[in-house]
Amino acid sequence: MSKVFQASRGLIRIMQPMYQGLTRITSTSKRFCNMNYVNYQDVLQHESVPKFSPLSLPVRGLKHQPIRFKKAPMDYPPLTGSEHWKRKLRTYFKCFDVNGDGYITKEDYILSARRCAEYLDLDDERAEHVLNQRIGQWEYITKNASKVSEEEYVELVRVSCNQKHLREKFFSTVVSMSFTLIDINGDGLISSEEYKVFFYSLGISAEASQKAFHLIDNNNDGFITIDEFGHAIAEFFFTEDPSNIYNEVFGSLAD
Numbered sequence: 001m002s003k004v005f006q007a008s009r010g011l012i013r014i015m016q017p018m019y020q021g022l023t024r025i026t027s028t029s030k031r032f033c034n035m036n037y038v039n040y041q042d043v044l045q046h047e048s049v050p051k052f053s054p055l056s057l058p059v060r061g062l063k064h065q066p067i068r069f070k071k072a073p074m075d076y077p078p079l080t081g082s083e084h085w086k087r088k089l090r091t092y093f094k095c096f097d098v099n100g101d102g103y104i105t106k107e108d109y110i111l112s113a114r115r116c117a118e119y120l121d122l123d124d125e126r127a128e129h130v131l132n133q134r135i136g137q138w139e140y141i142t143k144n145a146s147k148v149s150e151e152e153y154v155e156l157v158r159v160s161c162n163q164k165h166l167r168e169k170f171f172s173t174v175v176s177m178s179f180t181l182i183d184i185n186g187d188g189l190i191s192s193e194e195y196k197v198f199f200y201s202l203g204i205s206a207e208a209s210q211k212a213f214h215l216i217d218n219n220n221d222g223f224i225t226i227d228e229f230g231h232a233i234a235e236f237f238f239t240e241d242p243s244n245i246y247n248e249v250f251g252s253l254a255d
Contacts, residue, residue, distance in 0.1 A: 067226055074167045080240065082240045090254040095203075095204060096109075103148060104153060112201040113131040133180075175229065176230075182195065189223040212248065212251070216246075
């Protein structure tokens with residue numbers, strides 16, 4: 001396990017007191033490292049660990065890549081906030097509420113980075129890079145809000161997704177950043193193994209990862225492009241059709 005996630009001083013240095021709600025997890029590294037949100041040994045016994053060499057992973061920040069959407073975000077009708085759509089958003093929320101406390105916080109992004117680094121057995125430099133990437137995404141999306149509940153999140157996304165600015169600019173930037181975060185080796189494509197790492201970091205099963213991967217990989221070539229990824233995410237957030245094939249790109253829908 002990387003020293004980035006073992007040394008409390010390093011964790012505090014990376015996090016800083018930007019948001020005081022996390023002081024309870026920065027006080028000691030022992031408490032952070034002993035959080036058993038998933039039994040890693042059980043998972044590793046049943047899953048093949050991705051064969052990525054830490055030396056081959058690029059150190060780069062989240063960047064914006066142009067996306068050619070099959071259907072532009074502006075072309076989707078306004079969201080009404082149907083019960084089906086809310087189920088999708090609750091599903092998404094539960095994925096990113098990594099510690100399961102009922103809120104999405106910066107802590108959840110840190111825990112997902114820890115899972116990713118542990119699964120890939122990254123060295124310190126790469127582990128810190130993954131951590132900084134995920135914290136960067138949190139800060140960009142939330143502007144350092146302390147925490148958001150499930151109910152608040154669903155309503156916030158509904159309102160935001162009906163705004164012109166989000167559909168024209170913000171959405172494509174967030175999708176591009178998310179793609180870069182999942183594309184671990186930086187080759188411009190997401191492999192099934194990279195998608196498995198992403199799902200594992202959120203505590204989602206490899207079976208759900210495989211199903212979601214094949215939904216997004218439209219041409220079945222074994223890789224997800226930025227255009228395929230953008231289309232799937234747009235369909236997930238902007239549609240309310242219960243029969244849409246992209247409804248379960250983040251796993252089976254929550255109750």
